[in-house]
Structure formats: structure tokens, C-alpha cells
Amino acid sequence: MTLVLHTRAELRTAMVDAARPVGLVPTMGWLHEGHRALMKRARAENATTVATIFVNPRQFGNASDYTRYPRDTGNDIAICEAEGIDIVWIPEVEEVYPTGFDTTVSVGAVAEPLEGAARPGHFDGVATVVATLFALVGAEHAYFGQKDAQQVMVITRMAADLALPTQVIPCPTVREADGLALSSRNVHLTPGERVAAPVLHRALAAARDAYDEGEREGEVLRGLMEEILATEVLAQVEYASCADALTLRELQRIEGPALLSVAVIFGTTRLIDNALVGLEE
Numbered sequence: 001m002t003l004v005l006h007t008r009a010e011l012r013t014a015m016v017d018a019a020r021p022v023g024l025v026p027t028m029g030w031l032h033e034g035h036r037a038l039m040k041r042a043r044a045e046n047a048t049t050v051a052t053i054f055v056n057p058r059q060f061g062n063a064s065d066y067t068r069y070p071r072d073t074g075n076d077i078a079i080c081e082a083e084g085i086d087i088v089w090i091p092e093v094e095e096v097y098p099t100g101f102d103t104t105v106s107v108g109a110v111a112e113p114l115e116g117a118a119r120p121g122h123f124d125g126v127a128t129v130v131a132t133l134f135a136l137v138g139a140e141h142a143y144f145g146q147k148d149a150q151q152v153m154v155i156t157r158m159a160a161d162l163a164l165p166t167q168v169i170p171c172p173t174v175r176e177a178d179g180l181a182l183s184s185r186n187v188h189l190t191p192g193e194r195v196a197a198p199v200l201h202r203a204l205a206a207a208r209d210a211y212d213e214g215e216r217e218g219e220v221l222r223g224l225m226e227e228i229l230a231t232e233v234l235a236q237v238e239y240a241s242c243a244d245a246l247t248l249r250e251l252q253r254i255e256g257p258a259l260l261s262v263a264v265i266f267g268t269t270r271l272i273d274n275a276l277v278g279l280e281e
């Protein structure tokens with residue numbers, strides 16, 4: 001049975017007696033197969049699993065994006081139950097950020113480019129809420145999707161720098177059959193945009209193929225991704241990046257692991273995706 005909790009105090013009390021190790025899956029709800037994969041992994045590796053459902057206002061740059069983020073708590077709880085999650089924490093904003101809350105966790109260079117540049121303040125919001133969740137839950141393990149690759153890097157940096165006792169575990173991106181990465185935001189796509197959306201994955205796959213065939217020039221790979229993204233008239237490209245997988249600095253030439261990543265706007269919906277190359281080098 002899944003225990004549904006709402007306050008900090010309830011969560012803290014529940015964690016005191018929780019069997020160890022504890023696995024945490026932080027989410028913003030509107031749960032899909034991507035979240036379910038994280039929950040399955042957490043369940044397989046821990047004695048107690050905790051999921052959190054919180055649409056974090058601090059990580060949204062614009063108010064309308066926050067307001068229209070999809071929410072369905074009833075269905076989310078049913079999914080947590082189906083996945084055998086032990087505790088689901090669904091706090092109100094005031095519970096996460098009580099009156100007087102005045103701390104921001106701000107990660108450095110790795111949070112600056114890509115999503116950090118496109119969404120100022122986003123990673124401060126992410127790091128602040130994740131640090132708070134880590135402190136409240138005290139999990140041994142926390143599971144994050146590689147779909148948000150830079151987020152994984154930011155949180156890993158934060159956990160290492162602050163000596164947080166929670167190990168950050170990245171999990172593979174779950175995709176639709178046509179390659180589109182699952183995302184709660186996909187629900188906002190119009191039917192036409194939904195048909196166009198797998199172009200992100202096609203662009204990344206083409207760049208990865210080119211890499212596999214020996215292409216190492218960053219500019220060529222960025223150009224290739226842009227070219228493919230440009231074939232969809234509905235796609236407004238925000239960035240196509242080929243960056244060092246450790247520092248996220250744009251690469252002239254790939255000589256080690258690299259992160260290929262794209263951000264594209266379809267109408268009012270912003271989608272991101274990525275692929276790692278060069279891991280074996």
C-alpha cells in the first residue's frame with residue numbers, strides 16, 4: 001500500500017522507521033512510462049521507495065508555463081500504487097517553501113550553458129528543491145532521467161560538492177515507438193506538432209550516426225542537427241549543441257565523451273532531447 005503524505009513533518013516521521021536503503025524518485029507529476037522506469041529501478045535497488053510529486057514554481061521562468069503544467073494527482077497516486085511505491089509525498093508550495101524560506105542553491109559552470117542559458121534561474125530552482133528533498137528524505141539513492149542530461153550533471157555536482165549522502169543515479173531515456181522522448185509536456189502538442197516532434201530524435205540519431213562513421217567536428221554535427229530540425233516547418237530551433245560531456249563546453253572537435261543536445265519549440269511547447277557519444281573513448 002502506498003502511503004500518501006503532504007507535510008514535511010509527516011514525511012520526516014515516516015522516514016525515521018523506513019527500511020534501508022531508501023530510493024527517491026523526484027517528479028513533477030503527470031506520470032508516464034519514463035517516471036515508471038525510474039520507479040521500477042528504485043524498487044529493484046531499495047527496501048523503501050519514495051516518490052515526490054511537486055510542480056516546483058522556482059524552476060519555471062514564466063508564470064504561464066508553471067500554471068499550465070499538466071496536473072492529475074489522482075492518476076499519479078494510482079501509478080505510484082501500481083509501481084509499488086511505499087511513500088508518495090505531494091506537498092503544497094507552502095510546505096516546500098514555508099514563509100521565510102530564503103536559501104538558493106546555485107551550481108556553477110555546468111549549470112550555465114544550454115538549459116541554463118535558455119531558462120535563466122531554472123537550475124537554481126532545480127538545485128534548491130532537490131537539495132531540500134534530499135534533506136527531507138535522506139535517501140541512499142535518487143533516480144533521475146538522462147532525458148534531462150544537464151539536470152543530472154547539475155544535481156551530481158551539487159551532491160558531490162555539498163557532500164550530500166544521497167547517490168545520484170542516472171537512468172536511460174524512455175521513448176515512444178517513433179523516438180519521441182516521453183515528457184509530461186508532450187500532452188500540449190497539437191496533432192500536427194506531435195507528428196513533427198520525433199524530429200528531435202531524428203536529428204540526434206543522424207549526428208550519432210555521423211559520429212559513428214568518424215565525424216568529429218563539432219560544427220559539422222551541430223550543422224547536421226540544425227539541417228534536419230529545419231526540415232520541420234513547425235520546429236523553432238533554440239539550440240543544437242555538441243558539447244564536452246563533463247563540462248558542457250561547446251566542442252570544436254570531439255576527443256572524448258560528448259553530449260549532443262537539442263531544444264526545440266513547437267508552438268507553445270518546448271521540447272529537449274540528447275544523446276551521448278564517445279563513451280568508449
Ligand code: AMP
Pocket residue numbers: 026027028029033034035037038143144145146147148171172173174175181182183184
Ligand atoms: P519531471 O516530472 O519531468 O520533472 O521528471 C521527473 C524525472 O523523470 C526526472 O529525473 C526526469 O529526467 C525523468 N524523466 C522524464 N522523462 C523521462 C523519460 N522520457 N525517460 C526517462 N526519464 C524521464
